[in-house]
Amino acid sequence: MAVEVWIAAGLVVLTIGLWATAKLPEYLVALLFFAAAAMLNLAPPEVLFSGFASAAFWLVLSGFVLGVAIRKVGLADRIARSLASRLTGSWPRLVGGVVALAYALAFVMPSNMGRIALLMPIVLALAERAGLGEGSRGRTALALAVGFGTFQLSASILPANVPNLVMAGAAESAYGIHLSYLPYLVLHAPILGVLKGLALVACLCLLFPAKPQEVLPAEPDKPLSPAEKRLGMLLLATLALWISDGLHGISPAWIGLCAACVCLLPRIGFLSGDEFATGVNIRTCIYVAGILGLTALVGYSGLGALMGAWLIQVLPLEPGSPTRSFAALVALTSALNFSVTANGVPALFTPLAQSLADASGLPLLTVLMVQVIGYATPLLPYQASPIVVAMGMGQVRAKDGIRLCLALAAITWMVLVPLDYGWFKLLGMIPG
Template sequence: MITDTPLWLTALVVGITILLWALARLPEYLTALLFFAAAMLLQIAPASSVFSGFASSAFWLVLSGFVLGTAIRKVGLAQRWSNWLVVPLSQSWPRMVMGTILLTWLLALVMPSNMGRIALLMPVVLALGERAGIRPGSRGSIGLALAVGFGTFQLSASILPANVPNLVLSGAAESAWHLHLQWLPWWLLHMPVVGLAKGLLLSACIIFLFRAQPQPVNQRENLAPLSASEWRLMGLLALTLLLWMTDSLHGISAAWIGLAAACLCLLPRIGFLSGDDFTHGVNIRTCIYIAGILGVAALVVDSGLGRLIANLLLSILPLHETPSFHNFVLLNALVSLLNFVLTANGVPAMVTPMAQELANASGFPLLGVIMLQVFAYATPLLPYQASPVVVAMGLGNVPAKAGLQLCVTLFVLSMLLLLPLDYGWFLLLGYGG
């Protein structure tokens, strides 16, 4: 715990950093570098806290994802896989968008890493778009990239092991309250709204905001037989996917599995990428941005600023002692506000240990308070609050303005349309008291 630094100074640095990211007036990586410089010059935290993002598994999953995605594109697997999908998905823009979002959810059932799923899907989906006449950099291409990013992060919140914030929540619930959250009850509670309804709403937003007219493809290309490089890369990806799927058995983090696979892709002679490929394929800007986001979240927790903000918000929230939709909305608002400073990965680590206090103040059961966080942290207002969305924007060359437009639109519509549905489903399943 940091005790020798004025908390107002930490709050000032964090607040300015978040404001710069929200306004997008400076490049996101530059804001992250300014945060690092300010935090160290003002000595508001030790380097181990400020630069903790570079030591996190998320950072290395991002870097590994860029390498794997570049290899998939270079050897031709992206074009080959997209060739199989282009006929059913290219018949209309709604079908292409909804098909892409469905792919993100189906892959989440078997692959636990958000970053890994984005790395695998992004080159395939963008190649699919090009095959259907959607030019890189066009509104349609941007929409497809956002479908991969938002679908991967937001819909996977309905599946317990498929999302980092879910795992943080599960671990915090077990350590703080000895609650062992299970796959099926989680899925039954969150799938109808956070999965199905959110998927339909996301599809509608992308179809409307990023309109495109794909050219229907009725026949697949006759591609050459698989090359030796393609066979080797498929073998490596299959092994990587298998190890990702079985991480609960062997205990090796998905980040280190991804890093090992990336290293194999870069090795001379047996790999697939040269030094120039690495330089052009890895978006260092996004990697620095991710490290900055994680560093801010760690600083907020380590300094005690997060706990102070949470207690302050709790003291001013007009909660009633009987459970109601009013209380449900206010608790979701609390989580959404904390999402601004903690980001999605940090919110459940802060809120879950406070769940009993929130339950006492609102009348909801302890488990209900713990579980209602999911909707809020899976619905960010700004892209930086969800690092997988940021990674997808980097991989898909999505302008910050486009990502912000979709994020804000989806947030507003989710709160207006889906939050009441979520409350009704909570009551139906007995989580509302």
């Protein structure tokens, strides 16, 4: 290995280590990475700062803008009032309703953090209405339903999850592969969305049994305000364009950016300049750019090819055994989750995908898609920052989050991964 590769490897390990241990804020680690890589001349600026030109960066930014607008116009409060009487009849219905809401919202709000910031106050207020007070098992379950439903299920929707965006940006820059909204949804939603959602509801009901009080229907809501109507129409139009991106060829990122611009327009929009400055989480946007820059450095420096060669020798990848190769790739992404967390898995895995595809005999696109199963199934809460944020907002004890993580991971490995293999094969993603 050349000296430059050793230096790049050291910087990558240090950066990922700081992100994994949270010793410094994630945005500061990203800025330190940019500064160190630029000062050491490890790659040209267009490589290091390619994250700022990626679709992922702009989709995260637009997601935050849409989330702030939804809260401001009052759609969040309207949803909370309408849910109370419909969901509090039984415990499975209440838990299932919250999980379904978290999943449904992922179709219109691309940001995990934005959805959690929107949903958690609604769900905690719903828990209070149902008699599930602070510290109760029921309140804990509903808070976990928001966190796990928001992060894990949204992995099945391309623009709704930061790791998805990192993977899409890295695949585009490394291999010229452009992922489309609808094919991605068809591949992942049946297993990682619907079936995993049902497994999540079952785990929550069994691990945290509760008896919510029934809430009587409230007085009818006031008619939608003009701002709510305009924003609702904008969200519907945005979703329609996201779903049909295979027809018109416009990236979901640019669709989201246009919607965000409409939200910021004077008179027509919903947010002022001050509200944009205080409500949009620029820290996370810089973090995403940093991850993509790190991915680009891994590929440019040759570090990815070297790591791929080593992994090929260690993993049981065989061209004639797609089942074993599929399981080994899922295991690899699950193992990477421990050290680099969910956001870092696609940054490290995607540059290795071509080498892994050559060794396993699986198509490159299949190898790229397999990683979704691994990073969408954290074994411990710290591996997914949205879950950690949700647990903090809901005052959930660490051991409760760990119990749910392990239970859901066990179901995923024993039931959902084999089903996913069969679904991949049925769709022609696995030859033979």
